[in-house]
Amino acid sequence: MNIIFSIIREDTFWKILLFVHFLLAVSLLAAVTLQAVAVLMPARQMAGNFIDRSPVPAASYAALIAVVYVLQALMGAWIYIKYRTYVRIPMEQLRHFWTVGSFELKEHVVTMGMGLLPAYWYFWRQPLSAEHDGVRRWVTVFLALSVWYAFLVGHVANDFRGVGS
Amino acid sequence: MTQTLDVGEGFSRLDSSPATGAPTSTQTRAKSGTFAITFGIAFALLYTVYERLNWPLFTYHPVLGNLDFWRQPAGVGPPMFWYGWIVLAAVSAFVVACIATLIPGQWLRRATVFCCALAAFWPAALTGLRIFIVDWATFDADFLNSVWVAAIPAFVGTAVVTYYVPARLAERVWTSWLLIVPIGGLVVLGYSLLQPWFLR
Numbered sequence: 001m002n003i004i005f006s007i008i009r010e011d012t013f014w015k016i017l018l019f020v021h022f023l024l025a026v027s028l029l030a031a032v033t034l035q036a037v038a039v040l041m042p043a044r045q046m047a048g049n050f051i052d053r054s055p056v057p058a059a060s061y062a063a064l065i066a067v068v069y070v071l072q073a074l075m076g077a078w079i080y081i082k083y084r085t086y087v088r089i090p091m092e093q094l095r096h097f098w099t100v101g102s103f104e105l106k107e108h109v110v111t112m113g114m115g116l117l118p119a120y121w122y123f124w125r126q127p128l129s130a131e132h133d134g135v136r137r138w139v140t141v142f143l144a145l146s147v148w149y150a151f152l153v154g155h156v157a158n159d160f161r162g163v164g165s
Numbered sequence: 166m167t168q169t170l171d172v173g174e175g176f177s178r179l180d181s182s183p184a185t186g187a188p189t190s191t192q193t194r195a196k197s198g199t200f201a202i203t204f205g206i207a208f209a210l211l212y213t214v215y216e217r218l219n220w221p222l223f224t225y226h227p228v229l230g231n232l233d234f235w236r237q238p239a240g241v242g243p244p245m246f247w248y249g250w251i252v253l254a255a256v257s258a259f260v261v262a263c264i265a266t267l268i269p270g271q272w273l274r275r276a277t278v279f280c281c282a283l284a285a286f287w288p289a290a291l292t293g294l295r296i297f298i299v300d301w302a303t304f305d306a307d308f309l310n311s312v313w314v315a316a317i318p319a320f321v322g323t324a325v326v327t328y329y330v331p332a333r334l335a336e337r338v339w340t341s342w343l344l345i346v347p348i349g350g351l352v353v354l355g356y357s358l359l360q361p362w363f364l365r
Binding site for chain 1: 194197198200201202204205208209212216225227228242243245247248250251254255258340341343344347348350351354355358361362363365
């Protein structure tokens, strides 16, 4: 870390990390939202054994979502060190208790989502099993909601003390 | 997009035990399914338990950059337990999921019902005992305010529920635990944040 800080200022380094965290969040948000919408759309019965599922190939980017989710969680865990000392303490001093509480819940929400990733990956493996249609749908929706919640709460925390605040 | 759905591949295949010879791709897939689903359930359950009991595998001190084994008090700056809870829950859930791939499917479904019911009954029994001590007891019942006393009705209740739950129901709801446990865990964890942050 000292080598990095000899090249760029410490706060600039953390702001770059936060910006990368934001870019990953937007990518993940887009992918998981599209997939959640795809699984929630009603399937239309077509001719023969084919079922028209959705206009987006939901299964094809399940692995990508799992990988980005893990990367994003690792990135968040790294930035969390700075948050804990540099952001949360003044947040408490200025009595922004709802923001602190929402961020605490975000940690748990993201963790629960991470625990579901192996099952999520399994349910989206080809060929898709009709037996797991329901659980696949709701696990995907759970992940989408967790990413949305994390994004919104992270955005509020960033507005308190982060990039551009 | 059009795709064929593999209707024939039933959930019961997760249970199928190998016949003879080398494991086929179906058996490998069934085992990976058992592993992934059990990991998801166990991770959510154990993470909630470890967070509530505050059992981190290690404590990180961000100001000093130190990592100490198990739970450590605040030194210079705040201690961070979150990493410790996650790692401990992940390691424990990994072990549980590995064991799950070795035991018969029926046992696994029963064990899942048992663990999930126990996770609900134990804190409920403790809360019930505390309400009894404060509002109902006409004698000094403080000795009842113990997790180990609460464990007795919790284990009895869990054993009864597990015994009476039909095997077919246990099998049918098994994957549903994947959503019930994390949502239940988040309710518990969210409730624990009410007093310190949201109702402050």
